[in-house]
Amino acid sequence: MVRRGRSERATLADVARVAGVSPTTASKVLNGRSDVGRSTRERVLSVMAELGYKPTAVRHERARGRALVTMLDFVESRYAGTVLQGILMAATSAQAELVLRLPPGEPISTTRTAARAWVDEQKESGVAGLVALAVAVPDAVLLAAEDLGMPVVTIDPIDTTESRVVSIGSTNWAGGRSATEHVIRLGHRRIAWIGGPPGSAPSAERFHGYQAALDSAGIAQDRALIRNEAFSVEAGLRHGRDVLALGERPTAIVAGNDEIAVGVLAAAKEAGVAVPGELSVTGFDDTPQTEWTTPRLTSVRQPLVGMGRMAVETVLAMADGVQPASRHLQLATTLSVRDSTGPAPSR
Template identity: 55%
Template sequence: MDAGPTGRRATLQDVAAVAGVSKATVSKALNGRDDVAGATRERVLAAVAELDYRPTTAGALLTQRRAVAVVFDLPASPYILKVLEGILAAATDARLDLVTRLAPDLGARRRRTVAREWIAEQRASGVVGIAGLTLSAPDALIDAAADAGIPFVMVDPVDTTNERMVSVASSNWAGARAAAEHLIALGHRRIGWIGGPEASGAAQDRFYGFNAAMDAAGLTVDPALVRADQFDVATGARHAHDLLTSADPPTALMAADDELAVGVLAAAHALGIRVPDDLSVTGFDDTSQAAWTTPPLTTVHQHLEGMGQMAVQALLTMAAGTWPASRHVELATSLTVRGSTGAAPATGTRRQDLVVDRSR
């Protein structure tokens, strides 16, 4: 909002007056100087948010173009890259610049002062909306953005139930259930699960979908065949090796994302296990690598570009002063069947003997 009764644009002096400090201290706080006490910096940032202060110096003229910021922890993920494609397309259509940001350190981002400083930096860069991609511990950032009047949308929320959050995700539960039902229809009864972090809402929903399909078919999920860990190839390979060399291995393995599934395929190959003759494998996401694995991966398709586009649309709606029709949007998923799944191996095969011999 404007600072004075005349409706004029807030000035540096207005911020100083509200914060109870000098103009020089305000300038130092906004420029990230380390000679400003934390409590003082927080008062300045609170005044900036209250007055909707925007710099009017010559240097600030460089930031007159509007931008969308995308913030994440792990930029190398194929999943992140596909969502970014959608965000870039939507931002381009809206004549917005796109800036990418690594989130503040995991411990630091939980601190209110750090979050407010980070949000203030984005505003000073011309950012009019922020999309967080599977971002851990985002609550302080969400709150700081809301206080500053900057829209913040989470894509695939990880570990937050923040009431101020707007999110875009996929129907993770339904997608995993469809993949499990596919394996059950192929005759698999001993199905293992390699999931993502327990703190991840998406990972939990996928696990619940798997459980729902097993329960509906009258099958029991063996706890010995369940793993929860990070979303990466090495993790999938490690857990798959352990499961496939156990005394009673699964005939199918469901992975909670494609990277985990790639690790499963690698472990099976190293052990001499044929996919899909001896083992069926499914993933989740349908990233570009899924069609190029050997064999091509059966996986749950998420409209990742659509999630990115939807996030930008929500940001623009909020920036215009209107809340989206729904604070939490889920896009439909579908199962893409490829060569990594097949009929369950006949009872009595000597697949485990082969595994034991190859792993010596």
């Protein structure tokens, strides 16, 4: 009366029969009752696994689709929004659920066991992998994830020293270099750098690209023309004023991101310096703002959507057991040349 062709699903009674116990006992095992002997419990459990028994009542069929957790701090920026768009699109087309999370707080990020419990919980609820967006994923969580076999991919990690984690970024170095080479090709020789916070890895990488371009063009670096403070309009404005007030002022300024560049444009306007006539300015990120600054801003475009997409694809592949070709993937940047850069003024 049981193995009828129709009923594909194993029932509790089937499990009980195979395990040689009563349905009652099987039910007790399922519900974690205490009045079941250890060996009996184990036998029942193993039969359940074998028959693939699913508590009918517990309709937690995660089998439908995989879930993916994305951790991020702030959505409220175009950067995060755009990457998220890529993540969302990729997740949708891979038929994976996308769960958003703030990074875990205190106890989890520090304690080893708490982290492990957290990851375990994620796993339990069907999460196939983690995508961390521009957050400092704490070591504890990473270790736990690794131990439990949950793939983690970070996008633009704050702290890139951790090489165990798969990370995805754009070629900040190449981007910084291409922006700088662009103005060098336009004849500029006195080129300032105004970057983001000294601790920021992306900012540092972009800066190194700037340095590399200067080096290979045989241009000496001038300390006075190099600033690193913050990714903000205010910082750009302040350092822009500063740099333009120098006795021998630069003819080009390479900014660490678009906001800084906007600040620089404001400083130039203040000082009555014509852009691009007397000064060329480049940004980084190619945010929509670049289209309606005056003049329109030349900027390095990061493949933000592509980064999100790549992160999802990588995580899902890892969940399937495919190791990525490289632990650190970089997508190419491109330079969007607009009106804020021009030939160096002849003097």
